[in-house]
Amino acid sequence: MAADRLDEVYIEQLRNQGEGRALYLKVGENHMKPGTCGYFTETRQWRPIVHLGDAEPSELAAEGWDPPTDALRIVSQDGIEWPIKYSASVTDISTAVEAGASVPGAPVLGKFSMSFRTGRGAGAVLLSEGVVNSHQLERDSLAYQWVKKPRNMQKLLADWETELSEERRTLWLITSTYVVDSCALAVLRSETSCARIGMDIQTVNVAQASASASWWRQGSDQTWNKYKKTDTGPVVVFMSGVAFRTGRFRTSKLFPNVGQGPKTRAGSSKSLHYPLNSAGAEDDPWVADIIPYYDGERAGELRKLLDDLANEKASQR
Numbered sequence: 001m002a003a004d005r006l007d008e009v010y011i012e013q014l015r016n017q018g019e020g021r022a023l024y025l026k027v028g029e030n031h032m033k034p035g036t037c038g039y040f041t042e043t044r045q046w047r048p049i050v051h052l053g054d055a056e057p058s059e060l061a062a063e064g065w066d067p068p069t070d071a072l073r074i075v076s077q078d079g080i081e082w083p084i085k086y087s088a089s090v091t092d093i094s095t096a097v098e099a100g101a102s103v104p105g106a107p108v109l110g111k112f113s114m115s116f117r118t119g120r121g122a123g124a125v126l127l128s129e130g131v132v133n134s135h136q137l138e139r140d141s142l143a144y145q146w147v148k149k150p151r152n153m154q155k156l157l158a159d160w161e162t163e164l165s166e167e168r169r170t171l172w173l174i175t176s177t178y179v180v181d182s183c184a185l186a187v188l189r190s191e192t193s194c195a196r197i198g199m200d201i202q203t204v205n206v207a208q209a210s211a212s213a214s215w216w217r218q219g220s221d222q223t224w225n226k227y228k229k230t231d232t233g234p235v236v237v238f239m240s241g242v243a244f245r246t247g248r249f250r251t252s253k254l255f256p257n258v259g260q261g262p263k264t265r266a267g268s269s270k271s272l273h274y275p276l277n278s279a280g281a282e283d284d285p286w287v288a289d290i291i292p293y294y295d296g297e298r299a300g301e302l303r304k305l306l307d308d309l310a311n312e313k314a315s316q317r
Helices: 006-013 057-062 140-147 150-157 299-315
Strands: 036-040 046-051 074-080 090-098 110-118 123-129 132-137 170-180 182-188 195-201 224-228 235-250 286-295
Touching: 006 123, 006 182, 090 123, 110 123, 110 182, 132 140, 140 150, 140 170, 140 235, 182 195, 182 235
Parallel strands: none
Antiparallel strands: 036 046, 036 170, 074 132, 090 110, 110 195, 123 182, 132 170, 170 235, 182 224, 235 286
């Protein structure tokens, strides 16, 4: 585990939360929102290319994009209260009450420290201050269809950083996000790791502290990454989307055997391998293409979309 990157450990450990892909490095909502296309650099920094939901069709056309066939609508849910989120491996959570003073009308006011340890292997913890807001595309398929248009595909592929290695060239189409004004997160690399944080807190149940907490007192250890809202907007803590991996694939190998991708040990589909329409595909048996897979909770909807696309292309052969 010592050789693993902290961001990769964090993502893997919080997969059980269900909100999507956890983000270890700070990303502001203005740079990542439903309808954003972008990619992660070699150092895992997020780089947006275009925000589909922010621009008018005429603006996109002026920049050389083929506009979406319909306006992208975003469904939001505000005021969500989260408890502390941690991986299943975190089994030892302890609190210590320090000196504090009561405040009229407050159920409890105290200075606390909380410590987190894992019972096995690595672990991860996410603390959110205040409420959480979620945003999601009402129709993922509209944005997906926009990406697969040849003109848009070519422009997106032209925006890769030159230092990105081929295996890292993955384009993300963001379909949903969860954002907070302030948060702290930590990675526990082994059973011997401990993450401790001090806080001034006003709540009835310390273990479920969320919306009423003001975290980040002096004295917290160096394990934590602490992020706050800035001019780039609230902090994105979870995202979901469709990822498009680049590569060169022989079309005869992809059709007509269209289906789910490689199986994991558990038998679930690891990825979906479908070619997209691209200029010159009919003339060149080896074509540069991007292949989508889904990283979210609505895989069934996208799988049907991809099946329809594959059947349509196969019928044209």
